[in-house]
Amino acid sequence: MRSVSFQELSKDYLTQLVKGAFLTVKNGKTLNTMTIGWGTIGYIWNKPVLMVPVRLQRYTYNLIDKSDSFTVSVPVEKDLKAALKFCGTESGRDVNKFEALGLTAKPAKSVETPIIGECNLHVECRIIYKQLMEPGTLADDIHEKSYPQHDFHVMVYGEILDAYYTD
Numbered sequence: 001m002r003s004v005s006f007q008e009l010s011k012d013y014l015t016q017l018v019k020g021a022f023l024t025v026k027n028g029k030t031l032n033t034m035t036i037g038w039g040t041i042g043y044i045w046n047k048p049v050l051m052v053p054v055r056l057q058r059y060t061y062n063l064i065d066k067s068d069s070f071t072v073s074v075p076v077e078k079d080l081k082a083a084l085k086f087c088g089t090e091s092g093r094d095v096n097k098f099e100a101l102g103l104t105a106k107p108a109k110s111v112e113t114p115i116i117g118e119c120n121l122h123v124e125c126r127i128i129y130k131q132l133m134e135p136g137t138l139a140d141d142i143h144e145k146s147y148p149q150h151d152f153h154v155m156v157y158g159e160i161l162d163a164y165y166t167d
C-alpha cells in the first residue's frame with residue numbers, strides 16, 4: 001500500500017475517470033457499487049474533497065442517502081472494462097454485482113464502506129454534503145442535453161480521508 005499525494009491523486013483520478021471508476025457504498029449489510037464517469041476533485045471548506053454526481057433514481061443513491069461514507073476504486077492501467085460496463089448498466093436492485101462479477105470487497109482503512117480489491121487506486125471519503133440540483137439555475141443547453149428526463153443528479157461531496165495505491 002502506498003499513500004498518494006493530493007496532486008498525484010488528482011492527476012491519476014481525472015485521467016481514469018473518463019474511462020470509468022467504481023463508486024461503492026455500504027449501508028448496514030447492504031453493499032453496492034456503480035460506475036461513474038463524471039466528478040470533481042478539489043479543495044473546499046479547507047478540505048480535500050471528491051464530488052460524485054449520482055442521479056436520484058440510482059439504487060446507489062438510496063444507499064448513499066443512509067450512509068456516512070463512500071469509496072471510489074479506480075482501475076489504473078488495469079483492464080476492468082467488462083466490470084465497468086456491467087456496474088454501469090445493471091442495478092444493485094436486481095443483482096449483487098460483487099457476487100456476479102466475483103469482485104472482492106476489502107476493508108477500507110478509515111471508513112466502513114469497503115474498497116474493491118481488483119482495483120489499484122482507492123479513495124476513502126466521509127460524506128460531508130449532498131445537494132440535489134436546482135434545475136432553475138442550470139444552463140439551458142446542459143438541461144436539454146443531459147436531463148431530457150429531468151432525472152437530476154445529487155452532488156455528493158466526500159472529504160478525502162485516505163487515498164492510496166495497492167499492488
Ligand SMILES: Cc1cc2nc3c(=O)[nH]c(=O)nc-3n(C[C@H](O)[C@H](O)[C@H](O)COP(=O)(O)O)c2cc1C
Pocket residue numbers: 019020032033034035036037038039053054055057058059060061084085087088089090091092093
Ligand atoms: C461509463 C459510465 C459512467 C457513468 N457515470 C455515472 C455518473 O457519473 N453518475 C450516475 O448517476 N450514473 C452514472 N452511470 C450510470 C450508472 O452507473 C448506472 O445507472 C448503474 O446501473 C447504477 O447502478 P445502481 O442502480 O446499482 O446504483 C454511468 C454509467 C457508465 C457506463
